[in-house]
Amino acid sequence: MNPTLKALQPDIQALLPKLDALYKDLHQHPELSMQEVRTASLVAKNLHHCGYQVTEKVGVTGVVGLLENGEGPVVMLRADMDALPMPEKTGLPYASQAVGKLEDGTPTPVSHMCGHDMHVAWLIGAAEIFAKHRALWKGTLMLVFQPGEEIGKGALAMIEAMEHFPKPDIVLT
Numbered sequence: 001m002n003p004t005l006k007a008l009q010p011d012i013q014a015l016l017p018k019l020d021a022l023y024k025d026l027h028q029h030p031e032l033s034m035q036e037v038r039t040a041s042l043v044a045k046n047l048h049h050c051g052y053q054v055t056e057k058v059g060v061t062g063v064v065g066l067l068e069n070g071e072g073p074v075v076m077l078r079a080d081m082d083a084l085p086m087p088e089k090t091g092l093p094y095a096s097q098a099v100g101k102l103e104d105g106t107p108t109p110v111s112h113m114c115g116h117d118m119h120v121a122w123l124i125g126a127a128e129i130f131a132k133h134r135a136l137w138k139g140t141l142m143l144v145f146q147p148g149e150e151i152g153k154g155a156l157a158m159i160e161a162m163e164h165f166p167k168p169d170i171v172l173t
Helices: 003-028 037-049 116-132 153-164
Strands: 053-058 062-069 074-080 099-101 107-109 139-146 170-172
Touching (some): 003 037, 003 116, 037 062, 037 116, 037 139, 062 153, 116 139
Antiparallel strands (some): 053 062, 062 139
């Protein structure tokens, strides 16, 4: 195993219970596109806790976290946050029972059937590991939590709002 990865293993293992709880919480409380208010609040809270400069309400409900760590490239990592207007039929103990409203006000069951709850959880995990191990990297880390991926509105809204942030040298999604 790579020595750096081996050195990170204890912190990764210690973080897994928190990320599991976060994932299950997000899974039980999904939000429709451009309505990810609760999710964005959890994201912002976690990023603030790790020392990131946090900007909320980017592209409506998006969140951007910046962590500067000396001279180097700007690396952007992205996760989407929204859920789908459909019932969950998994039978999981933490299955969604959430009901949201479509744009026209029609009530609909809501569930995370595309894994966006997992996307948010892994990126929060990466945020913590990068913040704790700054000696292993240099540059600026830009974490983007995008709303509205399922309906295509979130990406456009965020692109229009990104002029206030550094231009990434590399984007990993």
